[in-house]
Amino acid sequence: MILNPIQASLKELAQALGTKAISSVELTTLFLDRSERLNPTLNAFITLDRDKTLAMARAADVRLATGETGPLLGIPLAYKDIFCMEGWLTTCASKMLANFVSPYDAHVVEQFKKAGMVTLGKCNMDEFAMGSSTENSFYGPAKNPWDVRRVPGGSSGGSAVAIAARLAPAATGTDTGGSIRQPAALCGLTGIKPTYGVVSRYGMIAFASSLDQGGPMAKSAEDCALLLGAMAGFDPRDSTSLQRPAEDYRRSLEKPLDGLRIGLPKEFFCAGMSDDVRSAVDAALGEYRKLGARTIEVSLPNSGLSVPAYYVIAPAEASSNLSRFDGVRYGYRAPDYSDLADMYCKTRAQGFGAEVKRRILIGTYVLSHGYYDAYYLQAQKVRRLIANDFAEAFKHCDIIASPTTPNVAFEIGSKSSDPVQMYLSDIYTTSANLAGLPGLSIPCGFGAGNMPVGLQLIGNYFDEARMLNLAHRYQQATDWHLRMPEEL
Amino acid sequence: MSINLEQVGRIARLAHIEISPTEAAQTNQLLNGILGLIEQLQSVDTTGIAPMAHAQDVAQRLREDGVTEKDQRESFQAVAPETEAGLYLVPRVIE
Numbered sequence: 001m002i003l004n005p006i007q008a009s010l011k012e013l014a015q016a017l018g019t020k021a022i023s024s025v026e027l028t029t030l031f032l033d034r035s036e037r038l039n040p041t042l043n044a045f046i047t048l049d050r051d052k053t054l055a056m057a058r059a060a061d062v063r064l065a066t067g068e069t070g071p072l073l074g075i076p077l078a079y080k081d082i083f084c085m086e087g088w089l090t091t092c093a094s095k096m097l098a099n100f101v102s103p104y105d106a107h108v109v110e111q112f113k114k115a116g117m118v119t120l121g122k123c124n125m126d127e128f129a130m131g132s133s134t135e136n137s138f139y140g141p142a143k144n145p146w147d148v149r150r151v152p153g154g155s156s157g158g159s160a161v162a163i164a165a166r167l168a169p170a171a172t173g174t175d176t177g178g179s180i181r182q183p184a185a186l187c188g189l190t191g192i193k194p195t196y197g198v199v200s201r202y203g204m205i206a207f208a209s210s211l212d213q214g215g216p217m218a219k220s221a222e223d224c225a226l227l228l229g230a231m232a233g234f235d236p237r238d239s240t241s242l243q244r245p246a247e248d249y250r251r252s253l254e255k256p257l258d259g260l261r262i263g264l265p266k267e268f269f270c271a272g273m274s275d276d277v278r279s280a281v282d283a284a285l286g287e288y289r290k291l292g293a294r295t296i297e298v299s300l301p302n303s304g305l306s307v308p309a310y311y312v313i314a315p316a317e318a319s320s321n322l323s324r325f326d327g328v329r330y331g332y333r334a335p336d337y338s339d340l341a342d343m344y345c346k347t348r349a350q351g352f353g354a355e356v357k358r359r360i361l362i363g364t365y366v367l368s369h370g371y372y373d374a375y376y377l378q379a380q381k382v383r384r385l386i387a388n389d390f391a392e393a394f395k396h397c398d399i400i401a402s403p404t405t406p407n408v409a410f411e412i413g414s415k416s417s418d419p420v421q422m423y424l425s426d427i428y429t430t431s432a433n434l435a436g437l438p439g440l441s442i443p444c445g446f447g448a449g450n451m452p453v454g455l456q457l458i459g460n461y462f463d464e465a466r467m468l469n470l471a472h473r474y475q476q477a478t479d480w481h482l483r484m485p486e487e488l
Numbered sequence: 489m490s491i492n493l494e495q496v497g498r499i500a501r502l503a504h505i506e507i508s509p510t511e512a513a514q515t516n517q518l519l520n521g522i523l524g525l526i527e528q529l530q531s532v533d534t535t536g537i538a539p540m541a542h543a544q545d546v547a548q549r550l551r552e553d554g555v556t557e558k559d560q561r562e563s564f565q566a567v568a569p570e571t572e573a574g575l576y577l578v579p580r581v582i583e
């Protein structure tokens with residue numbers, strides 16, 4: 001068998017490992033070598049630890065030698081640095097946690113360890129997942145491998161860079177307002193944010209708890225389906241984890257799309273979308289029609305309010321969640337202070353970056369006496385209107401399609417002085433988080449500067465298998481997902 | 489609605505984040521930009537709409553009232569800035 005590991009699917013890698021065509025140590029070494037060589041340029045990883053990684057690969061080889069097989073056994077995986085991993089630095093890209101070696105594993109980490117996956121490293125991200133460009137990292141910005149002058153998107157930007165540059169076969173991400181889908185789109189990858197409650201948030205450092213959801217990022221829908229199966233499942237340690245029967249998300253990958261109704265929200269296909277993104281998305285919709293699907297116009301009348309509602313609700317929840325970082329139990333503590341209150345104030349002033357502080361301040365303001373009803377409660381009511389719009393739209397269609405982002409990746413530094421401009425890059429993604437719906441992004445061509453364009457699919461609750469079916473059929477008919485940037 | 493410098497100071501105190509006068513002025517401007525964005529929510533008629541706190545309408549699970557956690561004090565305190573005899577140390581608050 002001829003195998004190019006950096007382009008292979010997870011299924012092909014599992015076959016090669018199962019037939020002993022390659023060992024986990026060999027495969028892992030190949031990705032580690034690439035990561036160590038290219039990370040100084042790309043800044044995809046915050047932590048690489050060759051010894052720990054190879055120890056896990058050797059353990060996987062022992063399991064393989066006993067005849068054990070598994071769809072993920074021995075395959076390397078990169079993690080967004082928001083997932084706590086025992087014995088590994090888990091920083092959330094913040095100075096606040098720059099010295100935090102996690103004493104325990106996140107649920108997702110436990111699941112992948114059981115499956116025999118090898119941890120390749122911990123990926124760069126926007127600090128505490130707050131950002132859309134990975135520029136808000138204490139460790140410096142990650143670079144888009146399609147053009148290193150541009151951002152990879154965020155907040156799961158390092159995960160996206162690692163896969164796009166073929167430093168890792170797959171990675172984990174988290175998505176609070178688009179943080180899996182947007183970097184997947186800007187780096188030419190496939191990424192899925194499942195229905196809220198499908199993946200346990202235990203050990204996933206909290207940003208906005210009613211919106212946060214973990215999910216896989218990979219080259220293809222088929223790879224994502226496999227990874228999601230291992231990530232999903234009930235966990236009593238997360239009070240929002242849903243008790244549902246286990247699913248094989250690959251079960252309907254090959255299903256024909258005849259008669260399937262794809263809804264196109266008229267509010268998304270209007271001003272604000274750049275021409276290059278529009279033409280790539282139009283071509284993708286044409287491909288779906290060739291595959292037997294129908295496209296129909298639907299309406300999400302309140303979708304224009306999703307960014308404002310998101311930027312009330314997410315900061316409000318963040319201001320509460322991040323109150324735990326006070327320099328007492330873990331993480332950074334300011335070196336000089338006069339008393340306890342001063343220790344809190346200096347620790348948080350020095351430990352958090354500018355964007356995190358802004359969001360905590362906004363969150364504190366909208367929750368404060370006299371403003372709670374006008375901002376926070378009103379945003380929660382608008383959230384209901386947004387969710388109701390989707391419920392109505394899904395009476396007329398099976399899946400909703402739109403671009404993932406209004407533009408291709410922008411240049412590093414071009415939006416960092418104006419938070420509001422940055423927030424508006426989340427215009428198509430935040431509504432799925434507010435409603436709790438699953439969303440996915442697949443590459444559908446290239447736009448300005450030969451940069452990747454993403455197509456977003458939003459499904460009804462628990463419709464991940466159908467979304468992955470649509471994505472897979474498209475990837476059978478096209479090869480955008482197999483394109484990779486020129487070697488750096 | 490916009491906020492002034494004094495309000496920025498009050499919010500920063502509530503959030504336990506020290507802020508210098510120069511930072512406060514710049515923060516004030518950026519926060520007003522963000523408040524301008526979220527201001528749009530005020531014009532929406534939400535009469536009779538129940539606030540949505542969560543994506544799934546599920547009730548909190550109850551469990552047996554028993555010990556489920558094992559003692560991990562040592563490993564948890566290993567990452568703390570300052571501990572003594574199993575306790576977290578902070579500056580003295582009572583003289």
